[in-house]
Amino acid sequence: MTDEEHLDADGDLGFAPAVVDDTGRGKDARPKAATAAPRRRRGGLRRRASSLAVLIGALTAVGGGYAMIAPSSGADDSIMTSENIEAGRQLFNNSCITCHGANLEGVPGRGPTIVGTGSASVYFQVSTGRMPAPVQGAWELRKIPKFNEQETLQLAAFVQSVGGGPQLPAATENLRAGPEALGEGGELFRLNCASCHGAAGKGAPLSAGKIAPDLNLSTDLQMYTAMQSGPENMPVFANNQITPEQKRAIIGYVQAMKESKDPGGASLGRIGPVAEGLLIWTVGLGVLMVSILWIGARL
Ligand code: HEC
Ligand code: HEC
Structure with missing residues (x-):
């Protein structure tokens, strides 16, 4: 394709x-x-x-x-050089073949087929340290990546060359929309992501003991490729559902939310302006009551 x-x-x-x-x-x-x-x-x-x-x-x-x-x-074809593909094949044969097979067909009881998952999925899995998976479970957890950026792209190029699938966006591309798209990004995030990752992107438990992780450590490209590939319980957000422009708006929103240092005081767990108002209301009322009692006692 x-x-x-x-x-x-x-x-x-x-x-x-x-x-x-x-x-x-x-x-x-x-x-x-x-x-x-x-x-x-x-x-x-x-x-x-x-x-x-x-x-x-x-x-x-x-x-x-x-x-x-x-x-x-468009997609990033610049990584699809024969040198990268060859280097990726070597890395794959050393670290992935036992679970995913020589032709990405998968190995029963060890790993699924990764034909057609594309370079986007490989980039997400390897750059977040999820792959290569530990022998026993827990592949869903973010870990210190085993491969550097260049090796990750080589693995991605190899898997792409064998099985095709959703490709990485161009590496030079700006994946984060500017402040003018914050409103749109916020709306898309609340609509598509907050139900699992929480309104502040801090992560939340899902049913059946799974969790949607905190987005705090995710880079722009990891967020982009997560949406492209839909790891584990997360749905795939293809370009006809969320356009590349909308993906950039979501990323801009999440990153801005992470970077904002809670202007206006304590974050109160980011439950919003209602909480701050309520706090002032209750504390203020308390102070008022104490003063009334104090004045009453003095009279
Ligand atoms: C110990 C076995 C094991 C090893 C080694 C391993 N994987 Fe995996 N891999 C898995 C399992 C199991 C899954 C399914 C995880 C899941 O359901 O999220 C998986 C999932 C994936 C996926 C996502 C598939 C999808 O449909 O989205 C990719 C891509 C992937 N692996 C690439 C790699 C690469 C590249 C390497 C080598 C650097 C590697 N894996 C090494 C077991 C392994
Ligand atoms: C149905 C629940 C669900 C929805 C909806 C969802 N996700 Fe996820 N997301 C998950 C799960 C589960 C994982 C962990 C997958 C894994 O580890 O293999 C995840 C992982 C991620 C990661 C990787 C975090 C890391 O460890 O670096 C990012 C980034 C992400 N999601 C972004 C999004 C964005 C952006 C949206 C909305 C467009 C979204 N997700 C919608 C369930 C969801």
Whole structure:
């Protein structure tokens, strides 16, 4: 599936210049063939040729513009080099093959197939230290990662090359929307994530003894790839459900929430403004009562 997308993208980018070149040559050839024709006709041809040139120019500009923005919304193909894939294969054979099999087909009783999970899922699992899994359970817990960033991307490239699936977003891409999208991000977070991760992203227990973890340590790319791959009990949020732009808004919101140092005083567990008001109300009333009693006692 991703290979097709890859081909499409290449087709779009690769074709634009070729069309311009060919037609450009055709434009030169045409007046030569019409040398015998009367002047008026040649003028018309020239005019038509120049409007054709303008059209081609415009199309090229549009194509060029597309080429410039296309990679920012697309997948990251830059990691898919043969060196990365080969290095990833080595790492996979050393650390993953016993549970996931030589062709990612899985090993009964040890690990599931990871055909089609894609580079996004591998990045999430390996960069959060969940994979390689310990021999006995607890793979759902975040741990100190065993591989560095480069090795993680190599593993991701290898698994992607064998089985396809949802790809990592371009590494250079800004995955965090700006402050103008905080409102939208907050709304999307409350709608899609808060039911499991809690309103403040601090994590919460789920049924059957599972937990939705605290998002405090998650990086932008880990959040993005978590949404793309839906680890364990978490649903997959594909791009047709939550667009890449909306994913950026959610990430911007969560990171801003983590970074804010509770302006206005103590966080009171982030239960919100009601709590602060209530606190002032009760403490204030208490002080008032004590003063009344004190005044009464003095009289
Ligand atoms: C000891 C066995 C074991 C080893 C070693 C191991 N895995 Fe896994 N892996 C698992 C199990 C079990 C799961 C399923 C966990 C779950 O349900 O969340 C899993 C899940 C995954 C997933 C997510 C699959 C999905 O459908 O979302 C990926 C990706 C993955 N492993 C990659 C790797 C990579 C890459 C390595 C090597 C660096 C590795 N694993 C090493 C057992 C293992
Ligand atoms: C149905 C419950 C559920 C919903 C809804 C949900 N998640 Fe999760 N999420 C989980 C569980 C369970 C895990 C742990 C998975 C694992 O460890 O394999 C998780 C893991 C994560 C992680 C990894 C945290 C870490 O350890 O670094 C991130 C990031 C995350 N979720 C973000 C989100 C975002 C953003 C949304 C909303 C778009 C969302 N989740 C919606 C259940 C949920």
